[in-house]
Amino acid sequence: MSTDRTPSEAAGLLVDRLHDAGYHILHGHAAAAVNALARDLEPVFAETPFCEGDFYGRRTKRFGSLLRRSRHIADLVLDPVILSAVKTILGTGCDRIQLNLTQAVEIHPGEVRQFPHRDQDMWRGADGTQEYLVNILWPLTPFTKENGATCIFPKSHGVAGMAKADPGLPVHAECDPGSAICFLGSTAHGAGANFSNEVRRGVLVSYSLGWLKPYENLWLAYPPDVARHFAPELAALAGYAQHRPNLGNYEGQCPSILLQDDRPGPVGAVDALRPDQADAVAAFAVAERNAR
Numbered sequence: 588m589s590t591d592r593t594p595s596e597a598a599g600l601l602v603d604r605l606h607d608a609g610y611h612i613l614h615g616h617a618a619a620a621v622n623a624l625a626r627d628l629e630p631v632f633a634e635t636p637f638c639e640g641d642f643y644g645r646r647t648k649r650f651g652s653l654l655r656r657s658r659h660i661a662d663l664v665l666d667p668v669i670l671s672a673v674k675t676i677l678g679t680g681c682d683r684i685q686l687n688l689t690q691a692v693e694i695h696p697g698e699v700r701q702f703p704h705r706d707q708d709m710w711r712g713a714d715g716t717q718e719y720l721v722n723i724l725w726p727l728t729p730f731t732k733e734n735g736a737t738c739i740f741p742k743s744h745g746v747a748g749m750a751k752a753d754p755g756l757p758v759h760a761e762c763d764p765g766s767a768i769c770f771l772g773s774t775a776h777g778a779g780a781n782f783s784n785e786v787r788r789g790v791l792v793s794y795s796l797g798w799l800k801p802y803e804n805l806w807l808a809y810p811p812d813v814a815r816h817f818a819p820e821l822a823a824l825a826g827y828a829q830h831r832p833n834l835g836n837y838e839g840q841c842p843s844i845l846l847q848d849d850r851p852g853p854v855g856a857v858d859a860l861r862p863d864q865a866d867a868v869a870a871f872a873v874a875e876r877n878a879r
């Protein structure tokens with residue numbers, strides 16, 4: 588942490604900044620984990636082919652499943668300040684949040700500016716009133732205007748920002764490894780063009796409402812034999828938790844039963860309801876039984 592604020596004060600500040608501007612950069616937030624992660628991912632970038640398509644970028648390399656590739660990404664995914672801020676922002680729209688994706692991005696010299704977009708565009712729903720996603724981009728190399736630092740359109744988020752016909756001029760999210768570039772799912776942005784002679788590397792970690800289809804297929808990226816080695820909170824973020832009521836269950840139970848040492852035999856379905864639903868259903872059931 589770069590300041591003397593408590594994690595909860597820092598999270599509150601981050602929420603305020605995100606609601607106000609749609610983005611915020613935490614400078615010098617987690618340098619040690621990022622440097623170790625950058626070393627682990629170096630060979631994976633080398634072996635990964637360039638993307639196809641103009642959104643992913645033809646002079647760009649991307650790969651996901653980062654929790655399988657480096658143990659250091661867990662520290663970033665579970666960063667207490669960021670997680671607390673994300674839960675505050677998304678918690679009004681869901682029972683629990685989930686990981687939406689982890690993705691490493693390497694932008695090569697000669698890459699053009701990415702199509703400006705909002706990450707929430709992948710889902711069709713009411714626009715602006717409830718955030719669907721919060722994205723964190725962790726630079727692995729310095730991000731400069733010249734090498735393709737992300738272009739972010741301030742105040743392009745939420746109902747008012749999305750109603751603007753012209754989002755105005757973007758800022759270039761210039762910062763060093765260890766910083767966290769945070770922006771909302773409704774904030775317009777895109778990777779910058781790389782005019783330099785060096786690659787620009789970063790890692791995206793995004794979180795979404797827990798009832799949405801995540802961008803990355805979490806159960807294929809992290810099947811039970813992989814996820815059983817995760818800390819419980821990480822496993823829950825990566826799909827091994829039910830979203831009440833009963834969403835994402837396995838045989839009517841929490842999918843985390845698949846992470847136990849012994850494979851479960853036949854299991855019965857167990858309600859996983861929100862307290863208000865549990866109360867309403869229980870009261871109804873009591874009345875029905877009494878009426879017999």
Ligand SMILES: O=C(O)CCC(=O)C(=O)O
Nearest residue numbers: 692736737776777778779
């Ligand atoms: O790498 C970047 O700067 C941003 C990439 C991005 O916004 C995306 O791929 O959705």
Ligand SMILES: [Fe+2]
Nearest residue numbers: 705706776777
């Ligand atoms: Fe994006």
